Amino acid sequence: MTGARDEARRNRERIVEVARVVVREQGTQASLRDIARRAEVGLGTLYRHFPSRDALLETLMRRRVDHLTARAAALTAEKDAAAALTTWLLEFSYGAGTYRGLPESLLATLADQTSPLHAAVEPLRDATARLLAAAQAANAIRADLTADELFALVTAVGWIAEQTPTLDNHRERLLALILDGLTRPPRR
């Protein structure tokens, strides 16, 4: 006796499952029609479950956001605040690059309270802010750097990596270049 609620749940799950594949293939601007088609679901059904593209992206990102916030919490407990921040920034930059177009969506949505994706981005920005504050308290990072600036810069690293797929260690290198500036060198 599978009720309508069960079918609705299964539909939702299938949409999400298919969306992971299609968005991985086509990026965040993937065709919603295509997702509905490949999930063998009416287009209206997709819209019922996910009233906007950002709502779908938010669901796709939830796992990763949860994982990243957990990582951030663990890193906050680290003794070496500078190393913790560096590790975090690198992991976040990889996470922000999960899908083509994602860095743009994340940065754009940060300023847009109304977007469902905003709920996914905020904890990441907040985690960045906490780790930054700790590193600043340890005098490891210039004190005038704001969390929004750092967040934008590390998101941009993901954006560059996406636009320039020639090398894949771009992220480490670019982040190191930026940090060498942002990190206050020990007195010498």
Add this chain to the structure above:
Amino acid sequence: MTGARDEARRNRERIVEVARVVVREQGTQASLRDIARRAEVGLGTLYRHFPSRDALLETLMRRRVDHLTARAAALTAEKDAAAALTTWLLEFSYGAGTYRGLPESLLATLADQTSPLHAAVEPLRDATARLLAAAQAANAIRADLTADELFALVTAVGWIAEQTPTLDNHRERLLALILDGLTRPPRR
């Protein structure tokens, strides 16, 4: 006795003129249909003159590219290589942000030899490389920084400014943050 050639020329000019307005309004992803409509020209005429979106963008950017390369030439003659590079990076970052979406188009097209926009980007990348080399020769910038890395980073500054229109001095600030890392501080 205005011949067909004259009309073709006038059509082309009107398309470019209208495209400047529409692309300024809607960004590099502006509707080509809309441009043709507002230029009071058949859609096929637009395609005849500009077989691809990048071909149109290249025409829109030509003036600015010429102006920027002239600036770069002048700056190369400056004594203070570090100051010249900084000035260049800031001016380029503003130029790259002429239209919404342009930083993305520019960085993407750098690796795509086939794009008509490539011809517009290459002189800018080359100018960046020359000014970088001069600054490196003066020991003002870390020697292991490549022109492509610097080009990507400064383009990313334009990208961030576009995604985060809250502040408008973003460019100066972000560039300073990055340079403070890239610029080797005087021995102290």
Add this chain to the structure above:
DNA sequence: ACCTGAACACCGTTCAAGT
């Protein structure tokens, strides 16, 4: 030669009709 706009194959989004 050059121009036009219909034609084709796609979108995102809404919503009346079905179960």
Add this chain to the structure above:
DNA sequence: ACCTGAACACCGTTCAAGT
């Protein structure tokens, strides 16, 4: 309640028909 897919208003791109 939930699902479907036609309907609407858009795209980019091509190309037969016109001058």
